[in-house]
């Protein structure tokens with residue numbers, strides 16, 4: 001009903017706007033004395049030091065949050081992380097051992113493939129940590145350790161705030177793994193936590209002015225197909241941006257690692273094809289910019305989602321979307337918001353049933 005949507009046209013928009021609050025609810029109780037704290041589930045530093053490998057498994061947006069986790073854990077903790085799609089993991093005879101940690105991510109806690117992956121990991125004797133939004137769900141009950149994201153109920157089939165808090169959880173985990181393994185010291189860990197705590201207000205800034213996303217969306221509605229590109233964390237993020245757009249707007253879209261374009265995908269570019277470039281990582285900016293020039297030369301209409309201090313030639317970018325600054329490592333939490341809103345407004349302008357896209361279910365409890 002309209003009342004349940006709290007004045008918003010769709011649950012998806014309401015849930016996008018709830019993200020600053022969902023972040024605070026999820027992060028704040030897990031910070032003790034300025035450090036990330038996992039004692040509520042029994043995940044001790046001793047355990048974190050003992051794991052040989054970390055696996056992160058989920059489906060859809062949950063798996064994309066895991067991709068962010070892989071980058072951040074490997075970057076900070078120098079510990080190998082494998083991120084896998086649950087339906088692949090469960091049938092792959094994965095190289096799992098009892099001294100590994102398997103992190104299972106699921107909003108609903110009921111996704112059949114994800115639950116099966118968890119049971120497999122348990123049967124091999126690995127430690128399992130579920131990061132779940134729905135309290136008491138099957139995955140929450142089955143895992144050896146569980147921590148809840150506290151996003152509140154997510155009604156829209158297209159996940160937004162659940163992804164946001166899952167990704168935020170990846171940072172908490174990465175900081176603790178890095179600290180436990182002495183890859184960062186206490187001061188560095190506190191500093192990271194303090195910067196993570198400032199993310200909700202930056203997300204709020206992105207949510208506050210929506211006219212620019214409507215403008216971008218109005219340029220996308222007539223496209224048959226489009227590309228998302230990015231490198232590193234921006235690639236992980238562009239996977240999520242592309243999924244949002246295709247699932248609700250029914251426009252074909254793909255996400256590509258920007259450096260991989262030249263190995264095939266660039267042949268798809270023709271006059272007027274939209275390319276959404278995500279460029280928040282300063283060390284990769286020059287490289288991504290040269291990919292932007294390559295697609296622009298071939299006629300692409302370029303939307304660039306980038307940090308507000310990034311300089312570019314106005315001839316290369318048709319629609320810049322500038323983001324409030326945060327440490328590069330944390331930028332996915334900020335940059336996902338414009339991607340969600342661009343997808344939302346594209347589908348809304350097309351008058352599609354944004355909250356109930358065709359052929360999709362909120363939770364996939366069959367194989």
Ligand code: G6P
Pocket residue numbers: 059060061062105106107108109110111114157158159360361362363364
């Ligand atoms: C469905 C939903 C997606 C979600 C995925 C995993 O496909 O439409 O939004 O990301 O399932 O769901 P889960 O509840 O396990 O996070």
